[in-house]
Amino acid sequence: MTKKDLVVLPDVQSSEDRRNLPIQRVGIKGVEAPVLVKSLGGSQHTVADVEFAVSLPGDKKGTHMSRFWTLLEGIDEPLAPVMMVGVMKDMLASLRSTGGHIRFEFPFFIEKAAPISGMKSTMNYKVVLSAEADDGKIVVTQKVTAPVTSLCPCSKEISKYGAHNQRSKLSVAAVLETNFPIEKQVKLIEECASCPVWGLLKRTDEKYVTEHAYENPKFVEDLVRDVAIRCIDEPAILAFKVEAENFESIHNHSAFAIITYDKREHS
Amino acid sequence: MTKKDLVVLPDVQSSEDRRNLPIQRVGIKGVEAPVLVKSLGGSQHTVADVEFAVSLPGDKKGTHMSRFWTLLEGIDEPLAPVMMVGVMKDMLASLRSTGGHIRFEFPFFIEKAAPISGMKSTMNYKVVLSAEADDGKIVVTQKVTAPVTSLCPCSKEISKYGAHNQRSKLSVAAVLETNFPIEKQVKLIEECASCPVWGLLKRTDEKYVTEHAYENPKFVEDLVRDVAIRCIDEPAILAFKVEAENFESIHNHSAFAIITYDKREHS
């Protein structure tokens, strides 16, 4: 291919559009890519599902999708909240746009010691690191979802023995202006559950988690409230959305709850 | 069970909560249920994924999840936009709440005649019928997603022969205050694609759809703009969100575009 070839091929996307309808978002999604993510004291390798999009003015026919790829391949530092602002600015400059979003969803791994035996195993957490830009304002959100155990207070209270419990997904999507370690966000969440979960548990550990959950019964409503209180107390978090979903062990459906909170409206 | 039993068991959910944090949404999801849906001139049987949630004031410990089930089992008319207002009012009354949402997602079936042979087959479309209430205001949205063919204008223009094409999902989420037939919303969408898709196509039909798509090349941006113009012209639609996703045949990722538009802000 020579420069001449490029000139010869018509650039349909750049032609004028007469429908005059702005497009809020146009981009690519479902891109799977190996990425490096900032961790406490270093970084870790993982795999992300990636989405890039920009806004398109009413008089432009199309965007240039291949530029998103150049942007993605060019990222040269571990993913973290603060560097997302730079990636967003690069994207808006490259695609000559004033709005857009960027989204990386990936599993994040933490080596955890079992509560009694101390045996180590690797736990996985789902993280979504995203940036949204509109009219020049860039907002970065770090969402961490931790699997936990929840144990029903009502079931415990009314039953002669036992209490139904189940795996729950408990998450915080935090609006941040500084880096906030994923490990710290995981800890904030896990401490609000009936009990955290682990990969490997020996019998002594199983005894501990069973009794610990029984001593800490929580409704799905309690989960989101307790996490919300921790988020309010954490200065790095400017606004947040807490979500809990209980995969009920006595039903074939989930119970869920959501709290959204913006500290800037409460100060 | 007697009344006495009920009195004996403590009602933990109804106790007072001192954290004083309102919960925006608490409810159930992942409920799978057989439902009847309003269709042109009648109704059809299908299966829905159902979600119900309400808001909970800061001083209430928990909601009463079983009441959502009573509500669901009590629905006695085919699902449609207008009746959703009634279901919402019943839910808010039953759970003594001022906000919440209701969501039914289901496949909807339309018998279509192939374009040339006229042979009939059943096409499936995904529909999400939802209602959202906040501070007494209820908004009902009917989202219809149609699979269609999109053919790339750039690929057609620059190539000696052929043009890459692929299956796309094209959807309209329409804010409605009256019933609007799903069949009509499907037609509005399909007419904006490079070509609709069918279940059964004979060779004469395949010739037609191949040539028809080639004669109607559309970028993902064209798909959302053309549908948006049709929505603007349709008086029943008060506001809308149009989304297109192309499962690109030359990539392992999707191209997508979104237009949101509220007529009440443009009049």
Next chain:
Amino acid sequence: MTKKDLVVLPDVQSSEDRRNLPIQRVGIKGVEAPVLVKSLGGSQHTVADVEFAVSLPGDKKGTHMSRFWTLLEGIDEPLAPVMMVGVMKDMLASLRSTGGHIRFEFPFFIEKAAPISGMKSTMNYKVVLSAEADDGKIVVTQKVTAPVTSLCPCSKEISKYGAHNQRSKLSVAAVLETNFPIEKQVKLIEECASCPVWGLLKRTDEKYVTEHAYENPKFVEDLVRDVAIRCIDEPAILAFKVEAENFESIHNHSAFAIITYDKREHS
């Protein structure tokens, strides 16, 4: 379209193939269709994911995909094991093949009364009804998956109080030569769990299911063995595969177990 048009269009699929490689299965999948399914004393409407495939001899270039659709649209009785033999024979005749498979996967609904309050709600179960043909022999399998509660015997035994429990999927894929009601297959499965699950449970019911599960602790190994024993005792079942998957409440992964058993090899 006239007969003449059909003659004019070349039939590429019917041409000879010189690679001489037989194809074990060729067909369509991902077809979503409304279906009627036989139930105890009648039938019910549901929605199925459908797959049809045949074998293709080494000298034939392609199969005729549209004939699968004609077959699907022509089914005129409720789905059940015995009628699947007829559908298979029709498919093999229509596509001039000696082997193939047919698969319908659908949710099946049963109205259940809660164990103490007697309040009714609709439970959903996943069913896969399939037929496989090779060299003229047709085997029909009915797989039913029921969500249940499992409670860990080890956790109960070693802990001062409580015991971890969770939702499990417990299934039987039964080879049948007669119709066997899905409701009966569900019951066979549910009776082997620590406790069945329900849609709607009042507090008196919740007390019951909590205590009932605590009194019936089962490992994932116990679940498959207890179901297997029931299947061995059930004369209608000729061979079976039992699977259990526990969505562990103390881990972020599942425990699972499988037993396969063919009575014809044990008699």
Next chain:
Amino acid sequence: MTKKDLVVLPDVQSSEDRRNLPIQRVGIKGVEAPVLVKSLGGSQHTVADVEFAVSLPGDKKGTHMSRFWTLLEGIDEPLAPVMMVGVMKDMLASLRSTGGHIRFEFPFFIEKAAPISGMKSTMNYKVVLSAEADDGKIVVTQKVTAPVTSLCPCSKEISKYGAHNQRSKLSVAAVLETNFPIEKQVKLIEECASCPVWGLLKRTDEKYVTEHAYENPKFVEDLVRDVAIRCIDEPAILAFKVEAENFESIHNHSAFAIITYDKREHS
């Protein structure tokens, strides 16, 4: 925890079972773990979904699930076919079993240069590396799935212009006794498609892939046959299963085909 505590806790799993029903497979699944995978000239980081299972004799009540974790955490070389034999032997020894399976599913990444512009981008392929043991015999399978473009020969032949095309998934599950590079298995597959796919394509590349696909029309049957012939010619592959699925651009369902072939039965 002291040794004494361990002795005190009863080991329920090790107790005798009187139902005398062997369990073919019992283990863990849904484990997400960071792994290192062998690549051409080195190794790469990725994330795997992991499954481990063993067979359990009829007189043993349960297996020891935590040992699977010890095994997983102890793997100290990049994943590849030959080392899987060692992992299997370790598992059977650790769990005192004679049968079982191991399964790693992960995305694998290859940097590809676009066909004309030469611009580089990272493509992702799905790989399943698995081992199965029964009665002491261990079989290792490496399955690679590549997304490709398929273009319909019938549509091309009967239409005045254009031809419907779509993304397809084309895979080979190869039984191997030596290491066989994933990159080589990808290449074998991609060369049999109407055209490979890339992440980033400039306009000159788009012209190439459009024309190249048009010049190489293939039915789903052609895809599996052409790949099968390549597998027969490749000495490293002892037996194989080839699968193709076309996400038809003119339908809302897939066409698919499967060839299974064991060279040891054809020699």
